[in-house]
Amino acid sequence: MNKRDFSNLPLSKEMLHNLSEIGYKEMTPIQTESLPFILEGRDVIAQAKTGSGKTAAFGIGLLHKLQVKKFRVQSLILCPTRELADQVAKELRMLARFSHNIKILTLCGGTAFGPQLGSLRHGAHIIVGTPGRILKHLKKATLSLEDVDMLVLDEADRMLDMGFSEEINEVLAFVPKEKQTLLFSATYTDEIMGISASIQKDAINVKTTSTEVANKITERFYEVQNSQKLKTVINILSNFKPENVIIFANTKAEVAEIAETLQKNRIDALAIHGDLEQYERNDVLVQFANKSCPVLVATDVAARGLDIKELSMVINYDLPHGEETYTHRIGRTARAGMEGLAFTLISPYEADKADEYKNESRLFEDAEALKVVNGFEMKPQNITLVIEGGKKDKVRAGDILGALTGEAGLSGSSIGKIDIYDKQSYVAIESKKVDEAHEKLKNGKIKGKKFSVWIL
Numbered sequence: 001m002n003k004r005d006f007s008n009l010p011l012s013k014e015m016l017h018n019l020s021e022i023g024y025k026e027m028t029p030i031q032t033e034s035l036p037f038i039l040e041g042r043d044v045i046a047q048a049k050t051g052s053g054k055t056a057a058f059g060i061g062l063l064h065k066l067q068v069k070k071f072r073v074q075s076l077i078l079c080p081t082r083e084l085a086d087q088v089a090k091e092l093r094m095l096a097r098f099s100h101n102i103k104i105l106t107l108c109g110g111t112a113f114g115p116q117l118g119s120l121r122h123g124a125h126i127i128v129g130t131p132g133r134i135l136k137h138l139k140k141a142t143l144s145l146e147d148v149d150m151l152v153l154d155e156a157d158r159m160l161d162m163g164f165s166e167e168i169n170e171v172l173a174f175v176p177k178e179k180q181t182l183l184f185s186a187t188y189t190d191e192i193m194g195i196s197a198s199i200q201k202d203a204i205n206v207k208t209t210s211t212e213v214a215n216k217i218t219e220r221f222y223e224v225q226n227s228q229k230l231k232t233v234i235n236i237l238s239n240f241k242p243e244n245v246i247i248f249a250n251t252k253a254e255v256a257e258i259a260e261t262l263q264k265n266r267i268d269a270l271a272i273h274g275d276l277e278q279y280e281r282n283d284v285l286v287q288f289a290n291k292s293c294p295v296l297v298a299t300d301v302a303a304r305g306l307d308i309k310e311l312s313m314v315i316n317y318d319l320p321h322g323e324e325t326y327t328h329r330i331g332r333t334a335r336a337g338m339e340g341l342a343f344t345l346i347s348p349y350e351a352d353k354a355d356e357y358k359n360e361s362r363l364f365e366d367a368e369a370l371k372v373v374n375g376f377e378m379k380p381q382n383i384t385l386v387i388e389g390g391k392k393d394k395v396r397a398g399d400i401l402g403a404l405t406g407e408a409g410l411s412g413s414s415i416g417k418i419d420i421y422d423k424q425s426y427v428a429i430e431s432k433k434v435d436e437a438h439e440k441l442k443n444g445k446i447k448g449k450k451f452s453v454w455i456l
Contacts, residue, residue, distance in 0.1 A: 004032055010039060011064060018098035019060075028053030029208040031060075037204045038182065039064055045183045045196045046206040054154070054184045055088050059095045061182070062150045066125055068099055072147035076175065077128045078168065080158040081412030082108035082405060088154060089128045102126070107143070109133040109398055110405030117142055131159065131167035132398015138174045145174045151199075156185040156192055163397030163418040163425075165191075172199060187310075217330055217340045221354065222367035229345050230261050233315060236343050237267060237295075238373035242312035243381075244288070247297045248329050249317040258317060259297040266377035269295035282421065283456060290417035290428035292384040292456070300325060308332065316344040319353055326357070382416045382428040385438055388452035390423045395446060400427055403446045410437055426456070 002008075004026040006019050027035065030048045037044050038061035048054040062075040079085040089106045096102040105119055107129035113136070120142055127134070127143070137143035151172075153159065159168065181200045185192050188207075196203055224232050233247065249255045252273040259271035270284045270293045288296040289308060300320075311333045320326040326344070333340025346354045358364065389395045397418045404410045404427070414437075416428030429437045434455060441453045 002026065009035055009060075011060070012098070014098040015060070015064065018095070022094050022097070024056065028056075030054050030206065031057045033206045033208055034204075035060060037206075038180075041065075041180050043181045043200040043203040044206055045185070045192075045200060045203045046208075047186065047188055048184050048206075048208060049186045052208065055091045056095065058152045058154070058182050058184070059088075059092050062126065062152070063092070063096055063099075063102070065150060065180075066102065068101055068125070070147070071103075071123050071125070073124055073127050073143070073145055074147055075126045075150040075152070076134070076145060076148050076171075077126070077152040077154055078131055078134065078159065078171065079128065079154050080130065080162050080164065081401075081415075082110050082130060083412045084155060085128045085130060092126060092128070104128065107133050107137060109136075109402035130398065130401070131164045131171055132396060132402060135167050135171050135398070138171065145171075146176065148175050148179055150180045150182070151175055153181075153183045153185075153195075156183050156195065157187045157189060160189075160191055160195075161417045162401065162415075163420050167396060167398055168195075217334045217342050219330065219342045219344070219362045221344045221346060221357065221362060221364045223346045223348060223351060223354070223364075224367045226347055228367070229317060229347075230258065232345060232367045232370070233258070233317065234262070234265055234267065234376075235367070235370040235372060236313075236315060237378060238376035239370050240313065240341060242294075242341065244291065244294050244308070244311055245296070245313040245315060246308075246311065246329075246332060247295065247315045247317055248320070249297065249299065250321070252299060254317060255297045255299055259295075262295060262297070266379075267295055268293050268378055268380050269297055272296060272298045274299065286417075286419050286426045287380075287384050287456060290384060290419070290426070291381045292428055293380050294378045300329070311340065313341040313343070316342070319344060319346055319350045319357075323356070380431060383431050383434040384456040385427050385429055385434065385441065386454050386456050387425040387427065387441065387446065388423070389446065389449070390421045390425050392422050393449070393451075395420060395425055395451075399447045400425060403441060403444060404429075404437060409440070 006016055030046060030052045034044050034046050034057050066074055077088060079088060085106050085108050089104050092104050103124045104126045105124035107116055107127055109130055109132050183196055222232060247258060249258060252275055255271045255273045259269045262269040272284045287293040314330050314333050320329060330342035400418055404415055405412055414430040414433045419426040438455055
């Protein structure tokens, strides 16, 4: 018996026939692991990336549970972007072909409010949408969630990245306490686990991504003269081409010097150390976290509290003060099943101390073996826009997203992480779209107000 066969699940003949008709031949790992629990009515937190089959996992679950004759909103699916909501709704409509009259409605920002009101008056069984627009309908009493018995948070980590934490909590206040909650996320951060603990009950934890690939850090050590350290760093970057990297140095002076030298060599780098004002620190950390700068040069103290989900590489410009600091530094890479690279530079006078780091898995290599790559440069994937308005101005992530995808006409895929502070908001925009986004926001309005906007 094939354990991946949909017929092993307690589904109706009509649903099984439709799954076969639309090409769902067997379950993916995420479906195999989660669907039995979802169909039992259990809360599930699942680590699953786009393309893993997660939409069908929660889609089959909510359609199996749905009472078609009860013409009320029974399921709510929250998504970070309009594109994902449209994609989810499209797949749900395909899965729902086994039954007539199942109505699925999409409610997202960046589209006119009026037509959505018309659609809501005709009723729906399933609502798929972005937190900001869902909340707007709830506050205007144009949407009722009192009959919802299944809530899905899809790509929860992306929603948090985009600053939707507050909106999600407000939406939850409109949903009955007794319900089934499914949470899907590509990464398991402390914040994700916190949300699960607060909104789920005895949740089943399904992890197909990290069990497939074990965490793996390749550790390399190079003994180099102090005068050759910066050249070696550039050679490491050009040979291994990381997407993002933290370079740790032991002193503030070194941090500033390294960042400056990298910038002169066409490598986009920012420095963070104890002498920075809080607003300068925010500017730096936001840009590194939202992929507007690929290289962060930091002291240990300055990097505290920095949570980057996918860090390709760590470079120790100096030998750390002890194995514990070393482990803490390199542990920032290879999270969530990813592979990571860690490099440590050793001065000749540190050679004795370096002996303590030798073991079977660590590679002690000759820095001269690194090729010199001419014309190498590291440019950011995104550029950050700063909006002179924040929490105190009641600016929300959904407002910024709506302004960019609505009147400004940008697609959700061009918009990255949104961070909202008391008086300022930061939004990462795809590099090639930043001028267009800046122009539109500068000449447009957010929540009916004009705000100063500049490129960081």
